[in-house]
Amino acid sequence: MLWTAPTPLDYFASLVADDDHFALTEAAVALAQDDHPELDTQSVLATLDAHAQAVRQRFETPAGELHKLRKLHHYLYVDLALAGNVNDFYSPANSHLHEVLRTRRGIPISLAVIYLELAGQLGLEAHGLSFPGHFLIKLRLPLGDAVIDPLNGTSLSRQELEDRLEPYLRRGRDWGVEGAGAPADLLAPFLVPASPREIISRMLRNLEAVHRSNDDLPRMLQVQQRLVVLQPDEWDWRRDRGLTLAKLGQTEAAIADLALYLRHARTLDDRARVAAQLEALREAGPPRWH
Structure with a gap:
């Protein structure tokens, strides 16, 4: 019996079959295989491992969470100069992690997946937030949670988050959506970590x-x-x-x-x-x- 290599869709299905063993980063990398069927996903994962190791080597001993966070942000946003692809924001390549790693340009969610992978390897508790219009990251830190913009690593205040949310709530009110714009804890549903x-x-x-x-x-x-x-x-x-x-x-x-x-x-x-x-x-x- 001849062995047949799995199709890109078969491979993807194996990565997302089980919530308990969901391979987020590998599945995200594999999305590019529709356009790049020859893509070696393991090579891309190895590149991410190397980036995590490069940050780890900069840690002082002992390394607290805030120290790790500062080193991670400096590496991502200064050394690598990760940023949004403002010149071609709607290119499919912005969702292809191997291209984002190569060009250092992407969209919020692709940059966030890279951030989440490195943060996890460094022992930081980070989660994605499926915020309307702009994917964000929530970090659990000793002094409380911080919400981070993956485009530049800045921490967003509650007021800034409410300002970002307001256009979507206003649109809901215009469409007659029940509860849209309710003042009580309007941010809470949008700060629940995305699976x-x-x-x-x-x-x-x-x-x-x-x-x-x-x-x-x-x-x-x-x-x-x-x-x-x-x-x-x-x-x-x-x-x-x-x-x-x-x-x-x-x-x-x-x-x-x-x-x-x-x-x-x-x-x-x-x-x-x-x-x-x-x-x-x-x-x-x-x-x-x-």
């Missing part, structure tokens, strides 16, 4: 948005395949994949996804639209070859 699965989902949704804006259906489908593997019970991903499959002429697969969406999704604000699309696909049948 590794949620972090990878947000990275994938960023990539999907980039490909959608470029009308790049094949690459959008690759991302949607990963979202379905990552969160199989998020029925919106099935709908989105089904609609993309339909546009690509993969009728039978599209019908299966859209039918599953209509059968399982709890809230179906778009039921009529999806049902009409499904009926049209069934009537058209599979593509004919002439």
Whole structure:
């Protein structure tokens, strides 16, 4: 029996199968394999290990948490000069960790994954925050929690966080969302650590948005395949994949996804639209070859 190398999607599935052993950094690195199937993920992980070791070598003995944090920030934001890619913010490469490590430029969530990996290796307790519009990091320190902007390492005050949140709360009020803008502890829900699965989902949704804006259906489908593997019970991903499959002429697969969406999704604000699309696909049948 011949051994067959796993596909990039199979490899990704193995990394995200179990919440108790979820390989966040490796899964984040592996997202680039759709565009770079030859990518050696272990080499990228070894590069991150080397960066962590470079910071560790700068520690004094004994090294308290604040000392470790200062050394980490100096290394990331001074020595490596990590920053946001302001010249090409919507490039897919900003979500590819091997490219971010090479260019030292990325978006908040990709820089945050690098930060979280190094912080964890150095013994710092750091978590991702799926803050609206801008992914953040929460650090647990002896004097209390600190919220860090991964673009530059600055610590954000409560007032700064509320100011960042206000446009999203205002938008919710404009849309009539119940409780949007409620003054009591409005920050609390946004300061709950994101799970590794949620972090990878947000990275994938960023990539999907980039490909959608470029009308790049094949690459959008690759991302949607990963979202379905990552969160199989998020029925919106099935709908989105089904609609993309339909546009690509993969009728039978599209019908299966859209039918599953209509059968399982709890809230179906778009039921009529999806049902009409499904009926049209069934009537058209599979593509004919002439």
